[in-house]
Amino acid sequence: MLHIIFLFSLLFSSSHASVLDFCVADLMGPIGPAGYSCKKPAKVTADDFVFSGLGIAGNTSNLIKAAVTPAFDAQFPGVNGLGISMARLDLAADGVIPLHTHPGASEVLVVVQGSICAGFISSANTVYFKSLKTGDIMTFPQGLLHFQLNSGGSPALAFVSFSSANPGLQILDFALFANDFPSELIEKTTFLDDAQVKKLKAVLGGTG
Amino acid sequence: MLHIIFLFSLLFSSSHASVLDFCVADLMGPIGPAGYSCKKPAKVTADDFVFSGLGIAGNTSNLIKAAVTPAFDAQFPGVNGLGISMARLDLAADGVIPLHTHPGASEVLVVVQGSICAGFISSANTVYFKSLKTGDIMTFPQGLLHFQLNSGGSPALAFVSFSSANPGLQILDFALFANDFPSELIEKTTFLDDAQVKKLKAVLGGTG
Amino acid sequence: MLHIIFLFSLLFSSSHASVLDFCVADLMGPIGPAGYSCKKPAKVTADDFVFSGLGIAGNTSNLIKAAVTPAFDAQFPGVNGLGISMARLDLAADGVIPLHTHPGASEVLVVVQGSICAGFISSANTVYFKSLKTGDIMTFPQGLLHFQLNSGGSPALAFVSFSSANPGLQILDFALFANDFPSELIEKTTFLDDAQVKKLKAVLGGTG
Amino acid sequence: MLHIIFLFSLLFSSSHASVLDFCVADLMGPIGPAGYSCKKPAKVTADDFVFSGLGIAGNTSNLIKAAVTPAFDAQFPGVNGLGISMARLDLAADGVIPLHTHPGASEVLVVVQGSICAGFISSANTVYFKSLKTGDIMTFPQGLLHFQLNSGGSPALAFVSFSSANPGLQILDFALFANDFPSELIEKTTFLDDAQVKKLKAVLGGTG
Amino acid sequence: MLHIIFLFSLLFSSSHASVLDFCVADLMGPIGPAGYSCKKPAKVTADDFVFSGLGIAGNTSNLIKAAVTPAFDAQFPGVNGLGISMARLDLAADGVIPLHTHPGASEVLVVVQGSICAGFISSANTVYFKSLKTGDIMTFPQGLLHFQLNSGGSPALAFVSFSSANPGLQILDFALFANDFPSELIEKTTFLDDAQVKKLKAVLGGTG
Amino acid sequence: MLHIIFLFSLLFSSSHASVLDFCVADLMGPIGPAGYSCKKPAKVTADDFVFSGLGIAGNTSNLIKAAVTPAFDAQFPGVNGLGISMARLDLAADGVIPLHTHPGASEVLVVVQGSICAGFISSANTVYFKSLKTGDIMTFPQGLLHFQLNSGGSPALAFVSFSSANPGLQILDFALFANDFPSELIEKTTFLDDAQVKKLKAVLGGTG
Structure with missing residues (x-):
């Protein structure tokens, strides 16, 4: 048995910090084109992979009657380098997420409450839009202008996911x-x- | 004005089918390492980018008291080539999604109803797990063993997103x-x- | 010597079509997320890698007094799969390429004649713009809104290159x-x- | 002649450190999602690209009668950023490399001595396995459970290569x-x- | 139990061919920039992932007293799309693999028999070379000129792996x-x- | 209105430096496999995205009667991480850019003045070359030997673009x-x- 443990040690207890399966962002370290520097594995805990900020409704008492709450790498260091991230959309009645793009990612949206009219415009200038009910999902290809608006009379809630830990967000207005x-x-x-x-x-x- | 329309035509009305911003899967065409063949753009409609299959609760009357409903490229052709996809997790009381991996993708989960204990194991054999409440999100780095189980007494619902249109799913058992x-x-x-x-x-x- | 030729034959004269160093687009074949199907290597000639369409000035007798002539994979099959492509910009006096994005590529522009004011807007809503003279180059990061306009009194000419064979082009208007x-x-x-x-x-x- | 050397100097003797053809790992520098920081080019020698650790048989006097000796980026800094790495497998008689995955890489194995029964399991739960003799190679697609065991009566030796400098290794047990x-x-x-x-x-x- | 099997069926028995964990090359199907079309999963067997062609010594009775036997995607369809492949190098006494590049891949070599002097030249025109003994491994960064020659008096054997299923091979002479x-x-x-x-x-x- | 500005602030005024849409090279910071570290966004100006060095003719008073002026990431920090870069080619009468490769990038060339004979050699040892006149573009697939020479009697000028911010340059001689x-x-x-x-x-x- 000691031998197996010895094998185990040999493989995993190197004196050098190892580039492992994940790279939780060290928000204070240098940043490169692929993302933030990695927090030392020994300091990583389960909490680094969990984010509670999307559990709180965004404040929709504003002109657009809507709020976007991001969980990108800067807010949720656990997704750094993983090619995925999320955001929460809150839309009060008549709320709208204005036309915008994510320069570096495709998106998929799931409606969790209410109904949402969502759409995007292609390079060929075709407009694809549809009214989504609770449970529907819709995808928005990378870099294209798209929008979401509350198409019901009551508050709507959606979660969106991105194919990048840092999708960017460029709101046209x-x-x-x-x-x-x-x-x-x-x-x-x-x-x-x-x-x-x-x-x-x-x-x-x-x-x- | 005709001139602008002329420019417009010149740019976008080529006689050849164009490799455009998206590649909705033609499930009957040849498949390559990057995904399915693309449906002809002229036949693509908004419906191709919307999927309603995750709006229906999975059947949890089984041994694991849980169900996984995928919206990968084979089910949801609109995500083909976009590097993103989703699935719905239904967990009845005591339900469990057994240990599994996605060979080709990282994952992020959002708890929409109930509470879920979720975790993963790293290459260094460290176990990272935590009990998540509604609204919490958690990320699971690519290719690692992970699990989700209902940690409340009532049904739980979560949506998971993947950094691939075809993440794969290998359930250990x-x-x-x-x-x-x-x-x-x-x-x-x-x-x-x-x-x-x-x-x-x-x-x-x-x-x- | 025959032996060397034998080695040579062994390596390169397989009976199967080989996935080689390039994949000239077969515009009639199936398209996938990574681009067009490849023309059979035996039918590829030097002409497939050369495109003369950018040698002709675009027609700027239109409202924007400008023209964009693309050499993307659909026009220039030789760049299919290579992660690069080009376009030609002609701007008559007062000509403008209106605000637009390329959803899938970064861009670099070189001014060949005249002077051009060019700029882009970041996700942080910062506007970066500058007047460029002949010989200057400017880069536009992927997916961001940008524009070019003639800032001299005489016609301007620029060539732009993209980090994709199919960068897409979404003109805001x-x-x-x-x-x-x-x-x-x-x-x-x-x-x-x-x-x-x-x-x-x-x-x-x-x-x- | 001086002129050619002048050209040469102009191109390559910039005062700034250059991002060159390789990025030998500086194991003490910051780590990012794409790997370790690069050692300064001026300090790189041929020795950085050579590793002798796989020339020594692993110790198989253990429960599994086998040993895995990795040459990943943490052990072999020369492969950092190159998308490739290796390991050595020693299997005494009855030795076994237990079921495991590499979360971030595909693998190819070559049997150098003895015979090895190797296999993997797909997402569709199909088991693909075969007995390999000396000189045979087998590939294991990314992220799937696989195993190797000595299928002869004498010691076996294999080398495995990975499509990543940091493939990870998750042994199920x-x-x-x-x-x-x-x-x-x-x-x-x-x-x-x-x-x-x-x-x-x-x-x-x-x-x- | 039937329920679990039902879940299982639901997940994996779609009527559509699925883009799965691998894409064994259909050498007769269309080819795209990412590789060959995929053989239908139902027709894939363990034999598709095994290749015996590297078990046979190449014929070194030629001018270079050496032979390269490739196991790229065209020869070994199982590696299609996996980002990895191999080749076998046989070098008789005084044998040499002349200066060459692999346009699309980095390489790692392991010496299995004899001793080999191997080296490469960087963009900065620095020559890195070293004499390797049995068991040594050496890496050659992508696209750079490199060579291998027998530096002992007896036959040498090496296996090389590449970070691409289709690395290409351009021998300078x-x-x-x-x-x-x-x-x-x-x-x-x-x-x-x-x-x-x-x-x-x-x-x-x-x-x- | 304050509310919209509040939303705006919430999204973009994090106290942490954000991984944004670009990563202008900090030439003094650590370098990783994906490129240089990013300059702090607050210090980035429009000048970082503009480079004037290609506006000056290279000195062709040398043996090859030609000059290559690079605008890679080391010279033009704005392209760091963007997957694109440029260079200027000046060819006096009888000037030649000798056979060379770019180990990590495909290239596209546009002739701006004069005429240039350009070509490349494939892995299958086929030579593809053609005489290009002003306005013609030609592409050179990644990693292959290629050349350019003045095929007219007067000076020629071309701009080349690469599918990498750091394409490398290995001149055979x-x-x-x-x-x-x-x-x-x-x-x-x-x-x-x-x-x-x-x-x-x-x-x-x-x-x-």
């Missing part, structure tokens, strides 16, 4: 109107009217 | 005892007793 | 206004005014 | 019985009898 | 002198003398 | 003759004559 993107450039590159641009900049806090 | 794996080989490669092997083969329908 | 995306949904998911939406639909041929 | 995995959980998730679990825990040093 | 590459182009692009080029073309069967 | 690769080893592994090897070593500064 925020990208255009919630920063210092010069209005002249916005207008030239979107053909939106000046009044429209300025109106939305005022709502979303944009300047320039 | 089925892999060992639900086929024609010769008992002698099982015993030599697992150190299980002959009586134990034969008992479980009888339950799970194994031969040899 | 076309995605919103050049299809049957219902105006009500557009307005709810973008906060654009109804008048604005209808005006641009009229220009771009959108319905609904 | 060690994962179940050589740690603090609570017996109750093991029994619930494997259907093994309590006596069986306790017996193997005693042999392998498990607690709980 | 064959690439230059065993085809119709015009001598003038060779000379201009290599600076070799005309006499040298013509001499080696004569040996290797080149024309032009 | 430099790999063989511009280092300390022992002549005896060169001759044994290339069959070149001793006089030829020594002549080129003298030109290129090689020793040994």
Whole structure:
């Protein structure tokens, strides 16, 4: 028996930290193109692989009557390097997650409560959308514009998963109107009217 | 205006079928290492990206008091090639999803109803497990043995997502005892007793 | 010497078609998530790796005073499976390539003639833009909204390369206004005014 | 001639450390999802790409009459980032490498001495096994349970290669019985009898 | 018990062919960038994962006194899509595997008999080479020129593994002198003398 | 409105540095297999994504009458992790870029001025070459020997792009003759004559 344990030790008790089956993010370490540095395996516990932040309803008392709560690698270090992550969508009545993209990931959504109208637009400019009831799932291919809105009269809840630990999130209105993107450039590159641009900049806090 | 439409046509109306943003599985076409062949884009509709099969509770009137309902590429052609898929877990009181692996994917689970004790074992033979309450999420790194069991007195429901459209599913007991794996080989490669092997083969329908 | 030739034959003259160093697209064959089927190696010639379509200036007599000429896998079968492709940008005076994304690729642009103001917006809603002169190159990370516009008084020419043989191209205005995306949904998911939406639909041929 | 050398210098003698063709592991540096940090190129020598540890027979004087000697990135820093690694299998008469998985890699085995019965089990619970003689090779797809046992009367030797520098190694018995995995959980998730679990825990040093 | 079998059936007995854990090459089917089409799972047997062709010594009665026997996907369909393959190197006394590259894979070599001097050249033009004895392993990073030669007085045998099922093999002398590459182009692009080029073309069967 | 801004803050103003859409190289930080460490997002500006070094003609007053100016990650930190990079080729009359490979990337070339004869050699030893005129593009599959030479009487200019931020560059003559690769080893592994090897070593500064 000692021999088997000896074999076991030989295989796994190297003096060097080992690149193991997972790489829980060390949020304070250097970051590379593949993600965060790994927390030392000896300090990893079960808690690193569990995240409770999606158990709390997001605050939907806002203009869009909706909230997105991410569990990406920056919030949930356990998914670093695993090619997967999640987020929670809360949509009050009439709530909407505005048109947005995830630059680095495909998405799948499951409706847990209420009903949601969701859709995306392809490179061929075809719009694919459908009203989803509780239990339905829908997939959104990588990098395409998509949206979700509450299509029932009561609050809706969905969980979305991504094919990346760091899918990114580019909300169209925020990208255009919630920063210092010069209005002249916005207008030239979107053909939106000046009044429209300025109106939305005022709502979303944009300047320039 | 005609000119813009002309540009538009030039870009997207090629006479050749285009490799586009998605590749909805043509389940009848040839399969390659990266997945199924793509359905012709012209025949793709919003329905291809929606799956309702996870809206129905699995039948838990069985020995494990649990059910796994997959939405992998073979069931949900819309995820083919997207690097993501889902499944639904139903666990009646005392239900258990036995130890299993997904050979080609990492997983993230969200508890939607009830409470679930879930865990996995690393290459270093460390066991990471925790009791999850509704809204908690947990991640299971690629290829490692893991399990889920109902840790409350009432039915539990969870959705799991995978970092592959075809994660695979190898349930340990089925892999060992639900086929024609010769008992002698099982015993030599697992150190299980002959009586134990034969008992479980009888339950799970194994031969040899 | 015969022996060396024998070795040579042994290695390379298999009776089976070989999966070789390249996979020139057979545009008529089945398509999979990784790209088109491969043309038989025996039928491949040097011409398959050369494309002359980018040598011709695009027609910029249109509303945007610009043209994009793609050399993606559908146009240039030689890049199928190689993870690279190109396009040509022609911008007449005041020409603009409107805000767009490539869902599946990063891009690098080189200015060959004239000067171009180019920029992109990150997930953090920061706008990065700069005026580029002839010989400058700029990179646009995968999946992010970006634009190019002529910032000189004379025609500009640029070549762009992509980290995919099939980068996709989603032009924001076309995605919103050049299809049957219902105006009500557009307005709810973008906060654009109804008048604005209808005006641009009229220009771009959108319905609904 | 000086000019050519000048060109040469220009290309390769940058003042910044360059990300080059290889990334020999700096076992003391930070680790990320893609592997160890790279040793500075100037300190890399031919010895970094050579490993002699597989030239020594593993000690098979143990219960399984077998030994696995890994040359993964932690032991053989030269393979870091290259997507390949090796191990040596020594099997005395009646030796066995128990059922195990490599969570992150496919494997190919070559029998160098003796004969070995090897097999794996698929997600469809099909068992594929065969007796291999010297010179035979066998492949084991990623993440699936597999085993090797000496099927001759004399010592056997094999080398195995992996499609990852860090394939991981999860030996079923060690994962179940050589740690603090609570017996109750093991029994619930494997259907093994309590006596069986306790017996193997005693042999392998498990607690709980 | 019937219930468990029912669950089992539900999961695995779909009427559609499933994209499973492996994709044994159907050498007659279409080929894509990711490899050959998959043989139908129902027709796959253990023999598909075993290859005996490397058990036979290659014929070294040739100019290079050496032989390479590949077990790539075209010869060994079981590795298709798995990201791994092998080859056997036989080197008689004074045998040499001339300078060559594998365009799409890193390599690891294990010396099984005799001693071999092996080396590679980096992008920085550094030569890394070493004499290897039986049991030593050496790695060759992807795409770099490398060689192996018998450095003992007796026959040597090695097995090499690759990080691709289709690593490719470009032997420098064959690439230059065993085809119709015009001598003038060779000379201009290599600076070799005309006499040298013509001499080696004569040996290797080149024309032009 | 404050509520929307609150949502916005919640999503993007985490106290932890975020793994974002890009990873501009911090050339002083640790390097891993996937590339350089990322510069802190707060310090990134538009200038990081622009490179002007390709706007300057390379010095072609050398033996090859040509120059390669790279914009790889080490020169152009903005492409780090993006899977793309560029280089500029200047060819004076009779200039030539000698046979070379990029170990880790496919390439596409666009002729911007003059005419260029370019070609590559496959693993099957087939030579594919063609004379390209201004505006033509050609692709060179990963890892294969290829060359470019001025086929007109006037200076030629081309830009090449790569499917990697760090494609590597191995020029055959430099790999063989511009280092300390022992002549005896060169001759044994290339069959070149001793006089030829020594002549080129003298030109290129090689020793040994």
